[in-house]
Amino acid sequence: MSDLPEAPLRALRFAGVITAAVGLAGCFLEPDTGLSGQWGGRLIAMDAHPSDVRLIFVCSQAVAPPLLIDGSGHFEGTARVTEVRPTVLRLSGKVENGVMMTLSVASVWPPHGAQTDTLINYQSYTLLRGAAPDFSGWACLY
Numbered sequence: 642m643s644d645l646p647e648a649p650l651r652a653l654r655f656a657g658v659i660t661a662a663v664g665l666a667g668c669f670l671e672p673d674t675g676l677s678g679q680w681g682g683r684l685i686a687m688d689a690h691p692s693d694v695r696l697i698f699v700c701s702q703a704v705a706p707p708l709l710i711d712g713s714g715h716f717e718g719t720a721r722v723t724e725v726r727p728t729v730l731r732l733s734g735k736v737e738n739g740v741m742m743t744l745s746v747a748s749v750w751p752p753h754g755a756q757t758d759t760l761i762n763y764q765s766y767t768l769l770r771g772a773a774p775d776f777s778g779w780a781c782l783y
Contacts, residue, residue, distance in 0.1 A: 686774035
């Protein structure tokens with residue numbers, strides 16, 4: 642038997658139950674499904690944050706909204722080139738085992754309201770989480 646009065650004892654028990662419930666809730670919350678982290682590959686770098694995704698190519702850079710990954714590791718989205726001429730990029734890819742990504746990038750012209758038959762350039766990349774980009778042997782001539 643406790644020396645505490647009944648009301649404070651009940652409050653302590655209730656607080657303990659709430660604390661345990663909150664702790665267990667964290668175990669059942671859905672994991673983050675957004676693309677995150679720094680990725681690098683041949684002729685590309687990607688820095689993905691909860692707020693945006695920044696892409697660096699040999700001669701340009703682009704910004705995309707957060708890219709959400711589905712249950713099988715696939716993602717799709719669009720990005721806007723921030724330098725040179727205004728261009729919209731269509732992004733699609735897959736993350737495997739959380740460490741390797743295949744990324745397809747298609748540029749679209751005109752940038753507003755473009756249809757799929759207006760793709761003007763297509764490139765595929767392989768990126769690794771935490772790897773440095775490799776831009777060796779390439780330079781931009783402006």
